[in-house]
Amino acid sequence: MSAFALRNISKSYGTNSILNDVSIEAEDGEFIALVGPSGCGKSTLLRIAAGLDHGDAGSIWMGDREITAEHPADRNVAMVFQSYALYPHLTAEQNIAVPLAMRTLSTLQRMPLLGRFIAGRSAAQAAIKQQVLATATSLKIDHLLDRKPGQMSGGQRQRVALARALVRQPGVFLMDEPLSNLDANLRVHTRAEIVDLHRRTGVPTIYVTHDQSEALSMADRVAVMMGGKVLQFASPAEIYDDPRHVEVAKFVGSPRINIIDAVTADNGTVFFSGKAVVDGITGPVGTPVQLAIRPERIRLRPQGTKGIAATVTRLEFLGSEVLVTTQADGAGDGIVIKAAPADVTHLGMGSPITLEIDRDACLVFGQDGLRVPLRATARVAVDA
């Protein structure tokens, strides 16, 4: 039984299908990232999970309790919004206290003047204050409690928003691109803090982002969404090394994976630039396929060694590594290789070079975008 599950969710506006039979589940204490380009339906899915939007089909489960039809407030979910959505007219303390006040105080007790005379209000309020302070202290924002959102920096507002979500001890945390309004430096720092916070609280978390590096670095499992479908839902390592769909391979990883259009030949062999690089592809001869190779899986060799001949067209120095763009026959836009700076000191624009590609570095995708399984054949004719 998973702690939180979205099962077979579909949603469309008119004839425009936003979500198509999407299922995601989070185990207890698990951090799930939903990643995809904008417009892939990931935010809509999150809003459906929160109860702010409703799917046309499918169900939502919190443990063994179905919450599909429940009001957002009754689901005990907490959401952190991209814009933080703090109440501008309330101080940080009042902002954090809102969910508790709405839950524990009655309507009468919340009345501005009359409430003072209703029994039990001051005790309840003291308890709320205590909880707010504890949460604020754990997020190191206790010194900001009497400031209004307008007087805080982006990072501080972000923490207040986290505190407001955390204070109600939710059954699941939903985060909608909470870091995208922060500057790059703070983003990496806050990333680690959110993961820490998640480890401490153990609340299952669904985290929506369009940044694949954020998803890979933070999550236990990543769901890659595209066009309203989950293309792959697996651990970050599996998503990166063993993508099930060419779009997943293209979306994940920076610099982008090299894609080469090719055609299968005899014996299921794929040729690239006149050299056979992969064999053992099932299916008829002459099938068009896409060959995908990660930039760090290609090795640079001196000209004349065995492999694929290419020419350097661009060098980008990034400090710890260098991106080498090369042009080879039949490689379309060029092949990008990630190399160590020491290995490319002798290279310049136009340098001739040889690319060495391992068979197991190659991912082969069919016309439908799905991975083509490779037969574990003897390596007959691989000469690259």
Next chain:
Amino acid sequence: MKNTALFSMRNLRLGVLSAGALVFLAPYIWMISTAAKSREEIFSSSLTLLPQHWALWENLAKALTRVPMGQLLWNGLVVCGLIFFFQVVIAIPCAYAMAKLKFRAARTMMTLVMLGLLIPIHATALPIYVALNKAGMLNSYFALSAPFFISVFGIFLFLQFFRAMPDDLISAARLDGMSELAIVNRVIVPNAWPAVTAFAIFSVVAHWNDLFWPLIVITGSERATPPLGLLFFRAAEAGDDYGALMAATLIITLPLVAAFLLAQRRFIEGITLTGLKG
């Protein structure tokens, strides 16, 4: 070099604006001047801005004693207060629903609001008058204020303002456990003060100065609003005593002027804010 730029763009702009301001202020200044003049001086052939004999106090005394000025101001206050209160209470939830909730009649309602903006009070005055007459409610605060309780202009103004409010804020409030009514009371209204202030100016100024509607539904002076009181004053008492008439006008315009001067900054903030977002 700095001082030689007498005909700079800045000075030119200032000049044009000052001339404009003078044109708009002239009647008011002339009114004050007349209020301070004696009757003989008003009808003398020479035109002077400053009176030769100050008669301001006599005129003010006449204005205050010959009409129930206190009653007039009180009526104005009650009517404007009633109208403004109900307009806001009706327009804010309505505008919130139209701006942020999804429901089937939203489009139709928007069309109706636009239509409502196009229809002047003069077109509906007669049927409303007949209805009030049949109900025996003429000559009452209700007759003065009720036709204005639903302000399509107010709905429109708040609608534009609320549309600019982030949806996430309302989503967050729903997740925090607020009902729609609580969202309006605790999230929308506290953040809509600029719009409410802007609307207050339009509403109060329009209804404080309104002569058309009170003239239709009010016949006696005990429910007369300030402009209508002035009209009675002119017709019955003053005749050609323009000094006293202008003094009375000065008194009834004073509350608005004072209110504006006191809250000037907030008023301008309110108008520019809604102007930018609208």
